[in-house]
Amino acid sequence: MSKDKITFTIDGCEVTAQPGQTVMQAADAANIRIPQLCYLEGLTPHGSCRVCIVKANGRLDTSCTLPAVEGMVVENNTEEINEYRRDLVDMLFVEGNHICPSCEKSGDCELQGVAYELGITAPKYPYQFPRRETDASHPDIFLDLNRCILCARCVQTSRDLDGKTVFEFVGRGPDKKLAIRPGARLADTELDITDQVVGSCPVGTILKKRVGFAVPVGERTYDKEPHPEQPVSE
């Protein structure tokens, strides 16, 4: 007989989950913060960024994909796990070209936000300076792959919510990259400014054109809800 409630602990606190809920969903409901990046409500979680890793009964796993199980012992906010998270986020920075001071997403960027949250002030790994493309062909949308973190939100949103499959991944390992149909530019796709995919990007890769820096410093997402570690704009 299935129980209608699951009880487990996160960092020693008792948490209740509905059957079928993931550890992340249960934690969110209980107001326990698990740092996360690629997860977006409405999409199927797939653990691609791995920032939400926790230790469940001694094993590392992504909490967005991990079903809550009765009696499970979850470690979340520990130095060991936060260090793994810092490493992961660090790599996302150095694997792309992130020049935050001149990026219009700065202050609203979820990658930057999670870096603040984890207390990262400068990457410890060497910058890779990859050569990445931009695509300005679309009249309303600018695509800057320099900042893409391969979170797959756009791939999923376009396919599952917009029903268009504008974006896909090509290549493997270090060569994996976000792409559109071979030989096509963004203007050749069905992408429209009103598509949900436009708002799905956590970083400054998919941008509405001509918006730029319309929101002043002080009124951006992370200006209004700064993380304790976040440096103050001077």
Place this chain on the structure above:
Amino acid sequence: MSAPAKRVIIEPVTRVEGHGKVSIYMDEQNRVQQARLHIVEFRGFERFIQGRPYWEVPVLVQRLCGICPVSHHLCAAKAMDQIVGVDKLTPAAEKIRRLAHYGQTFQSHALHFFHLCSPDLLFGFDADPAIRNVIGVIREYPDLAKQGVLMRKYGQEVIKATVGKKIHGTGAIPGGVNKPLSVAERDVLLPDLEQMLEWAVATVKIAKDYTAEHLETLKDFATSPTNHVSIVRQDGAMDLYDGNLRAVSPEGERIFDGVKPMEYTDYFQEEVRDWSYMKFPFIKSLGREEGWYRVGPLSRVNVCDFIDTPAAEKERQEFMALTNGKPNNITMAYHWTRMIELLHAIEKIRELLHDPDLQSDDLVLQGERREEAVAIIEAPRGSLFHHYQVNEQDEVVMANLIVSTTHNNTAMNTAVQRVAEDHLDGQPELTEGMLNHVEVAIRAYDPCLSCATHALGQMPLVVSLFDHQGNLIARKSKA
């Protein structure tokens, strides 16, 4: 050209922003043949901007300079106004940008005066370098040093209130600005205003008295008669934010006037020389030899007909009286004119802070897209030109930036040459005094040598002497 007999290299020049290197070539008769100031300018930016969306440029381009980023920010924004088809901003937007610009001018001039040039003026530029530095000023003139710090800070607060951050703000956007000045932000700035004004008046006096007292020595120091260039308002008033180009000869005759920024390529040409990364611009109609010119505070005061704020105008008149209304060509007069502008900037800040337009929400306009734009602003160090072409897809396809240090390139080289001739002709010996004088001459221009941020303060100075075959025969250094 035959191989130079001796080569003197001074590197890096201390107490200028960035770093530079000076080589002095002697001929066989031990006369100075040529002096070269090598400037490391990072021109890669113009390539880097290519392919970026135009709305990003005002924020991106600020990173060219850690000392006057606001000037680049505003100049690029002025260009992007044209790209989005806006020739005239809303009153609120223009005034907020102007406020940012005067804040920038105020803080930059205060920084230059107190941190970089006041040691020369207060101790005399032949004084022992061990005391002739900012630490010496703090020790001997603690009140003055404190004023310098507070004035700079005030300018930075103005910048923060208008563009969002003290450095690398985002306030100016194509067609306007992204925020008004709130009443709360204004009220933070108002209480110290009169104090700043009072200090600015006192600071002009220091520079003025110094120049008057040492006029005989300064008259010929590192000085040559030159043409002067700056933008001026339509009615001839000094305008640091906007206007058309005017050039005058060393005697004050107009070379051209009312030249729109877009027409600059008809009037200026940039020459490349194989030994320098930095170009040498000149006025086309006068040619390479005669067409070089100066920009910056000295030129602006020389070029304008009047200043539209009373205290600074009074000072301008006093300054111009010294040369009977003709342009003043004394290199060291840069310091005096820089302080006249400091005063002008704070008077303008006062005017603007009391203007209710700054609290208006009417901030952004839009017009019909254009593909090319040229904007000119008077940055603290002189005229700054930004020229862009933007394609239909909103990408920048061409950028050409002429910064003030580039405009002054020939003038600075000539100034170094003058000093070298005075000290080295007939006796090619590296003396401390000569090094000091080279440094003082370059510093008068307040050059931003690498257009990059470097730590302020003393950098080691190394002088090398080479014979005509390029062999090192002597080296002198000072910490």
